[in-house]
Structure formats: structure tokens, C-alpha cells
Amino acid sequence: MFVRWSAAIAAAILLSSPALLQGARAADKPTDPQIAHIAYTAGVIDINAAKQAQKKAKNKDVKAFAEDMLRDHEAVNKQALALVKKLNVTPEDNDTSKALSKQASDKLAELGKLDGAAFDKAYVANEVAYHKAVNGALETQLIPSANNAELKSLLQTGLKIFQGHQQHAEHVAAELK
Amino acid sequence: MPGRLCAIATAVRLVAVAVPAHAATIEITMENLEMSPKDASAKVGDTVEWINKDVFAHTATAGNGDFDVNLPAKKSATFVVKKAGTVDYYCRYHPNMKAMLKIEP
Secondary structure, three states: OOHHHHHHHHHHHHHOOHHHHHHHHHHHOOOHHHHHHHHHHHHHHHHHHHHHHHHHOOOHHHHHHHHHHHHHHHHHHHHHHHHHHHHOOOOOOOHHHHHHHHHHHHHHHHHHOOOHHHHHHHHHHHHHHHHHHHHHHHHHHHHHHOOOHHHHHHHHHHHHHHHHHHHHHHHHHHHHO | OHHHHHHHHHHHHHHHHHHHHHOOEEEEEEEOOEEEOOEEEEEOOOEEEEEEOOOOOEEEEEOOOOOEEEEOOOOEEEEEOOOOEEEEEEOOOOOOOEEEEEEEO
């Protein structure tokens, strides 16, 4: 998902030169408008996944989980929109956002073919994996790269929320087994 | 007549003073996905009031099943504690939100 940055960092670590490490990081460091776009896109992806689950899920815990995702991610994105407006920042589309969206639409199509218990299980498993990946990106890339203090703070709140979602998804996944 | 009014006023005042001494309200804030205070103490009969300052819905859910209080975004809710003991509780929506309530007899 964040292959480009991860690869750049991995390569830099292998080369083990502090200058190269810094160069590689600086070149790949997303800007605040890009970070805002990535964070918002990541939220929209989970909202769309939740809407699909509301239509297709059979298990009541899975349905409830999807409702929680919809409510929280809409609340986070509402805050994000209010913040970019306040800061007069225009979110900027970028390769990471594009890769995220492409991967998400593939996933929606894949899950769209499943029904009943098979859908429930696949949706929840993807929610665990997706939140894990987003949390990793927030912790290692997006939060450290954010310049604006308010943006950083919103991302930090987002991280806590999404860590909660990951744990919640893990509980639901365990119950489905 | 003024004497009786005075007596009633005194009685009212006594009741007003006496009630909080027996049953207090313990306020616990939920903000930025943290409960504060994280460790709170109460006595049986006290009211615990959770105040959710987040734009996210939370719950205060006892691990032992004693309570499960819903806290919509920016709302507060109360629960009267009935049983002594130490209760770990969490938010069902964000299980990384954890806190403890120590209830004395």
C-alpha cells in the first residue's frame, strides 16, 4: 500500500549511509496537502467498504461494526474537511492516494462476489488488515511528516480511533471463527 | 406561620446538604479517546457521570457485565453504582479506551 516509501526506507537502511537515508526520506516525504488527501481518501475507502457491508452482511456483530465504521470515519472526515478549510489548504491528489483508491475498488469488487458468512469473514479480515496498514502509515510516515500542528494533532486522534477500530475488528473476527 | 416556613426552609437546607454527603456524583471525562481520571473511586449508591467531549460515540462497558452505558458524541450519561468491587471498563467501539472504577461499600 505504501510500497514506495517503505521501499525507499528499506533501500536507504540497506545502504546504511545517513546522508542517503536523509535524502531518500526527504524525497519521499509527503507534504501537508498530500497528507490531508491521503488521510481523507483512506477514510472514504472505509466508508465505502462499510456501506457495502451494510447491504451484504448477515451477522449482526458485523452489521453493527460496519455502522460504527461509517459513523466514526464520517466524523473524522468531517473534522478533516473543517480543518483544511480553516487552514486554507487544498488537499492534493498524489500517487499514494491513487494507489489506495485503486486497491480499494479492486477489494470492493472482490468482496462484491461473496455472500453470507463468506462475505462477513472476508470483510472483517480486510478491516483488520486495512486498519493495520493505515495505522502503520500514520505512525511511521504521515504523522512524522506533517508540518502543521493541528493537522498532526488530528492525525494523532485518527490513529487512536483507528487503533480502536483494529482491536474492535480483531474481536469481531475472533467471534466469527 | 413565619416559624413554619422557617422550619421548612431549614429542613430543605438540611436535605440539600445531606444528600450529596451520602450519594456523590463522580464525573469522568472522555476526551480524545482517553478517560479522565483513568482510575476513579466511588461508593455504592454514588452516581458516575461520563461526559463525552469527543465527536465520536463511546460506551462505558464493564468487563464483568455490571454496566454498559452508551455515550453518543458530545453527550453525557450516568449510572448509579450498586455493587462494591473493582471494575475494569472500556469502550466497545474503541477497545483501546480503558479505565478502572473502584467501588467501595
